[in-house]
Amino acid sequence: MSEVTWVKSERQLQRERLRRVRAARSGTIATVSTIVFLGVLAAVVTGSPGWPRVRDTFFSAEAFAKAWPDVLDGFWTNVTIFLIAEPLILVVGLLVALVRTLRAPVFFPLRALAVAYTDVFRGVPTLLVILLVGFGVPALDLQGAPRDEVTLGVIALTLSYGAYVAEVFRAGIDSVHPSQRAAARSLGLSHGKTMRYVVLPQAWRRVVPPLLNDFVSLQKDTSLVSTIGVVEALRQAQIYASSKFNYTPYLAGALLFVLLTIPMARFTDHLAARSQRRRGQ
Amino acid sequence: MKHDRGEGPGGPVLAVEGLWKSYHGAPVLRGIDLSVEAHEVVCLIGASGSGKSTLLRCVNLLETVDDGTIHLDGVEITDVRADPDDVRKRMGIVFQAFNLFPHMTVLDNITLAPRKVHGVARPEAEERARELLDRFGLADKAGAYPDRLSGGQQQRVAIIRALAVRPRLMLLDEVTSALDPELVTEVLGVIRELKAGGMTMILTTHEMGFCREIADTVCFLDGGVLLERGTPEEIFTDPREPRTREFLKSVLDARRI
Ligand SMILES: Nc1ncnc2c1ncn2[C@@H]1O[C@H](COP(=O)(O)OP(=O)(O)OP(=O)(O)O)[C@@H](O)[C@H]1O
Ligand SMILES: [Mg+2]
Numbered sequence: 001m002s003e004v005t006w007v008k009s010e011r012q013l014q015r016e017r018l019r020r021v022r023a024a025r026s027g028t029i030a031t032v033s034t035i036v037f038l039g040v041l042a043a044v045v046t047g048s049p050g051w052p053r054v055r056d057t058f059f060s061a062e063a064f065a066k067a068w069p070d071v072l073d074g075f076w077t078n079v080t081i082f083l084i085a086e087p088l089i090l091v092v093g094l095l096v097a098l099v100r101t102l103r104a105p106v107f108f109p110l111r112a113l114a115v116a117y118t119d120v121f122r123g124v125p126t127l128l129v130i131l132l133v134g135f136g137v138p139a140l141d142l143q144g145a146p147r148d149e150v151t152l153g154v155i156a157l158t159l160s161y162g163a164y165v166a167e168v169f170r171a172g173i174d175s176v177h178p179s180q181r182a183a184a185r186s187l188g189l190s191h192g193k194t195m196r197y198v199v200l201p202q203a204w205r206r207v208v209p210p211l212l213n214d215f216v217s218l219q220k221d222t223s224l225v226s227t228i229g230v231v232e233a234l235r236q237a238q239i240y241a242s243s244k245f246n247y248t249p250y251l252a253g254a255l256l257f258v259l260l261t262i263p264m265a266r267f268t269d270h271l272a273a274r275s276q277r278r279r280g281q
Numbered sequence: 282m283k284h285d286r287g288e289g290p291g292g293p294v295l296a297v298e299g300l301w302k303s304y305h306g307a308p309v310l311r312g313i314d315l316s317v318e319a320h321e322v323v324c325l326i327g328a329s330g331s332g333k334s335t336l337l338r339c340v341n342l343l344e345t346v347d348d349g350t351i352h353l354d355g356v357e358i359t360d361v362r363a364d365p366d367d368v369r370k371r372m373g374i375v376f377q378a379f380n381l382f383p384h385m386t387v388l389d390n391i392t393l394a395p396r397k398v399h400g401v402a403r404p405e406a407e408e409r410a411r412e413l414l415d416r417f418g419l420a421d422k423a424g425a426y427p428d429r430l431s432g433g434q435q436q437r438v439a440i441i442r443a444l445a446v447r448p449r450l451m452l453l454d455e456v457t458s459a460l461d462p463e464l465v466t467e468v469l470g471v472i473r474e475l476k477a478g479g480m481t482m483i484l485t486t487h488e489m490g491f492c493r494e495i496a497d498t499v500c501f502l503d504g505g506v507l508l509e510r511g512t513p514e515e516i517f518t519d520p521r522e523p524r525t526r527e528f529l530k531s532v533l534d535a536r537r538i
Contacts, residue, residue: 183380186341187394188370188446197393201384 060248067240067249074236075256078222081154081232085222086215088158093165098195100170114166121163127224130156134228153225161218168210172203212268216261223257233257292355293318294450294481295340300349302332302339302505309335311505312349317450317483322476324492324513325485327502328528333485334377336502337452340483341374354449370398373443374452377459379435381427381442387414388423391442399446406445413441417471433464437471444475451475453484457491469495489532493517501525 045051099107099114121129133156138147146152176199184194226235233256237249295317302310309332317323325333338344340351342358342365351359358368381390391413392406401409414420417437427435436456443451453472457465469491475482476495486492492499492513499516501509501524509522520526 179376179378179380180382182343183376183382185366186343186369186372186374187442188366188398189394190366193397197397198382202382205384 057245058247058251060246063240063244063246063248064252067237068252070236070240071233071249071252071256074231075233075253077150077230077232078219078257079260081150081157081222081225081230082215082219085154085157085161085218088154089161089165089218090211092158092162093169096162096166097169097173100166101173101191101195103191118163118166121159122167124160126157126160126221127227129160130224130228132156133159134225149225149228149230152228153222153230157218157221157225161214161221164214165211168207168214169203171210172207173199175206176202209268209272212264212271216264216268219260219264220257223253293352294321294354295483296350296352297336297340298350298352300336300339300351301347302335302344303347309505310339313502313505313507315500315507315510317481319481320479321481321497322495323483323498323500324496325483325500325502326487326489326492326516326528328531331502332505333502334454337374337454337483337485341372341452342368343374366398370446371449372452373440373446373448373450375436375439375443375454375456377455379427379432379439379459381435381439383427386424386426387419387430387438390427390438391445394442394446410441410445413444417441417474418467431464432460433467436460436464436468440468440471440475449481451480451482451484453482455485455487458487487532489517489529501528503528 096114096117099110102111130153134149134152137145137152137155146155173195180198180202181194184198185191189197223232223234226232226238231239233253234250237253240249241247293316295315297313297315300310300313300315301308313332313336315323315336325336327333335344339346346359349359350357353368353371357363358365381387382393385393388407388410391410392401392403395401395406395409396403411420411423414423417440419434419437419441422430422434422438427438430438436459440453440456456472457468460468465488469488472482472484472491472495484495494513496513499511499513500507501516501520501522503522503524509516509520509525511521515521516525517529520529
């Protein structure tokens with residue numbers, strides 16, 4: 001290699017100076033416009049005729065402080081349900097997606113079952129699944145069937161979300177180019193090994209962002225189990241709100257859910273950015 | 282099944298007889314007969330769409346045939362009871378597009394089949410892979426991911442990957458046609474090496490010069506029919522069939538433009 005050293009030209013130095021000035025200017029504009037926007041928003045809301053009443057029923061510091069411990073306590077139930085349901089959903093989703101890739105005729109019944117499962121549970125509203133499982137399963141009076149509401153809630157959420165997640169996995173598997181499968185099969189890898197070593201690792205990277213999105217949605221939907229008698233954050237807030245005619249506890253609940261989903265959302269962004277960088281390498 | 286890769290049993294390594302294949306009722310291969318002896322290099326030529334790739338895919342059992350038989354080392358592989366995975370273990374195929382696995386390093390690409398299909402321990406598989414990489418001038422690329430390699434390097438890795446399982450037969454489908462001219466040379470170099478090592482091969486190519494140099498036998502496919510078969514001398518200087526002459530003339534004309 002020849003010895004050539006690079007000294008930045010006057011033109012380049014000028015270009016960089018200009019770039020810095022422009023960056024500083026856009027920072028200032030962003031700050032000022034944000035402040036103005038928030039100011040106007042606050043003025044409109046607090047200036048509205050109903051504001052004093054809304055402030056007392058939704059933003060009462062006293063009610064917030066009183067309800068917070070109970071709402072927070074209930075919220076741990078949401079977190080528990082989420083943490084148990086999430087891995088179960090991943091397993092169910094992956095298994096169903098894999099079953100749908102099996103081509104051998106022996107597996108026909110399994111495959112048909114997997115198709116029926118995704119069709120049914122993707123179509124029925126989650127709330128309905130929860131009600132049907134929550135009230136239906138105990139009514140069966142089966143030996144060994146769970147009766148505990150939290151367990152029933154987890155089962156219902158797993159059934160409902162498992163169908164979604166199976167479709168996400170299937171889309172990921174289908175997105176791996178067929179030539180990859182052909183290349184693996186031509187090396188003598190069986191269907192199973194092709195899936196395991198070639199298709200799934202590539203599919204996995206593509207399904208993580210949509211999966212995380214589904215899980216953010218699941219975090220919120222854990223509150224639906226309140227309908228079958230689980231006393232979680234929403235239910236606690238409801239109890240408080242209906243006895244005191246003050247809705248501030250709902251706000252406390254909303255705040256908790258937001259606090260839980262924000263890290264998940266940032267994590268999703270982080271993963272997306274990382275895979276973007278990887279691809280760029 | 283144990284195979285002595287160096288010298289097989291007496292008969293041909295591959296024997297294709299009366300092979301028919303259609304897609305959606307349109308015949309693509311029409312009664313192909315082809316036999317390949319040990320250490321023989323067979324080159325398939327023919328216009329685009331004449332069925333060269335399809336023939337290789339049938340031999341690799343990536344397609345099911347409509348009629349006819351294929352024997353590998355005297356054993357019928359088109360028998361419905363034959364295990365395709367077992368058959369493919371004994372063949373290496375390299376496609377026009379490289380089809381390396383993007384999520385694995387070069388080394389993992391090469392050792393995947395030896396380790397997971399042939400049960401070779403990782404250290405031995407890697408040793409053999411490094412040997413091959415070294416032989417084909419890619420020793421420093423073992424840890425790289427495919428998207429960091431040039432097209433020619435990727436294609437050489439694909440060939441090495443197919444070689445890593447010590448195949449009885451190599452199928453190479455237009456391995457240079459996706460490459461820039463200056464990268465073609467290095468891939469052709471690899472194929473020359475394989476021939477020198479006594480590998481039995483069937484290859485398809487649009488590089489007539491290379492075909493003439495490397496082939497023991499040239500087969501001309503026309504509309505799914507194996508129209509003419511002969512030594513490179515016979516086919517390129519004195520083809521029997523008018524269709525062959527026409528094809529070669531059109532290739533030469535295209536070259537001139
Ligand atoms: N999977 C498929 N489905 C339908 N038709 C196909 C399929 N694969 C190949 N064909 C058709 O079969 C014919 C032969 O294709 P093939 O790829 O074997 O040609 P080829 O000789 O390899 O051509 P080329 O030189 O362009 O690679 C073509 O007309 C093609 O359109
Ligand atoms: Mg082709």
